[in-house]
Amino acid sequence: DQQVKQNSPSLSVQEGRISILNCDYTNSMFDYFLWYKKYPAEGPTFLISISSIKDKNEDGRFTVFLNKSAKHLSLHIVPSQPGDSAVYFCAAFGGATNKLIFGTGTLLAVQP
Amino acid sequence: KAGVTQTPRYLIKTRGQQVTLSCSPISGHRSVSWYQQTPGQGLQFLFEYFSETQRNKGNFPGRFSGRQFSNSRSEMNVSTLELGDSALYLCASSLVGTKNIQYFGAGTRLSVL
Numbered sequence: 001d002q003q004v005k006q007n008s009p010s011l012s013v014q015e016g017r018i019s020i021l022n023c024d025y026t027n028s029m030f031d032y033f034l035w036y037k038k039y040p041a042e043g044p045t046f047l048i049s050i051s052s053i054k055d056k057n058e059d060g061r062f063t064v065f066l067n068k069s070a071k072h073l074s075l076h077i078v079p080s081q082p083g084d085s086a087v088y089f090c091a092a093f094g095g096a097t098n099k100l101i102f103g104t105g106t107l108l109a110v111q112p
Numbered sequence: 113k114a115g116v117t118q119t120p121r122y123l124i125k126t127r128g129q130q131v132t133l134s135c136s137p138i139s140g141h142r143s144v145s146w147y148q149q150t151p152g153q154g155l156q157f158l159f160e161y162f163s164e165t166q167r168n169k170g171n172f173p174g175r176f177s178g179r180q181f182s183n184s185r186s187e188m189n190v191s192t193l194e195l196g197d198s199a200l201y202l203c204a205s206s207l208v209g210t211k212n213i214q215y216f217g218a219g220t221r222l223s224v225l
Binding site: 004006036041042043044045046049089091099100101102103105 | 215
């Protein structure tokens with residue numbers, strides 16, 4: 001049972017345009033969400049997070065939006081740069097399990 | 113500050129063997145978590161250790177075990193290896209728990225033949 005879903009395995013965007021990565025979750029008890037970025041042959045690195053009491057968090061070119069009623073979050077990257085090309089994982093925390101649950105990842109390719 | 117260090121980076125084993133992976137967390141971090149990454153499955157949580165105690169466990173068989181030492185270093189052991197255990201095993205450390213930002217090592221790539 002995949003509680004955190006990233007339905008787009010890959011996304012291709014032109015340099016300078018907006019990248020939008022989407023994530024859906026099923027457990028309404030999740031109260032904290034994170035995005036990680038992973039380059040090949042490296043471990044994931046933390047990008048940005050959001051608490052369920054907020055609906056938006058911004059850090060430079062990266063903004064995460066949370067829609068609790070739809071159980072949906074998205075990561076916006078503006079403007080996209082070739083160095084942003086990586087696999088992006090969303091993750092959720094909360095509920096009884098006390099575990100961080102990851103999605104399956106979306107491979108973002110930013111074309112120069 | 114040194115990051116999370118995982119050794120070895122690559123391992124090749126055969127079915128039925130056992131393997132031990134090592135993880136040195138960031139200095140001062142007391143929580144160490146282990147994840148298995150396979151294509152199409154994302155990162156699957158294996159277990160979390162905090163102050164030498166297993167605090168949380170994922171849905172993996174008992175062949176997967178771990179421990180944490182007093183210096184917070186952690187080891188993960190997989191016994192009676194199966195072909196399906198081939199994966200990237202990632203270790204992550206954080207100050208006090210998985211809700212905090214976790215810092216990942218580069219992983220150990222295990223291939224079971």
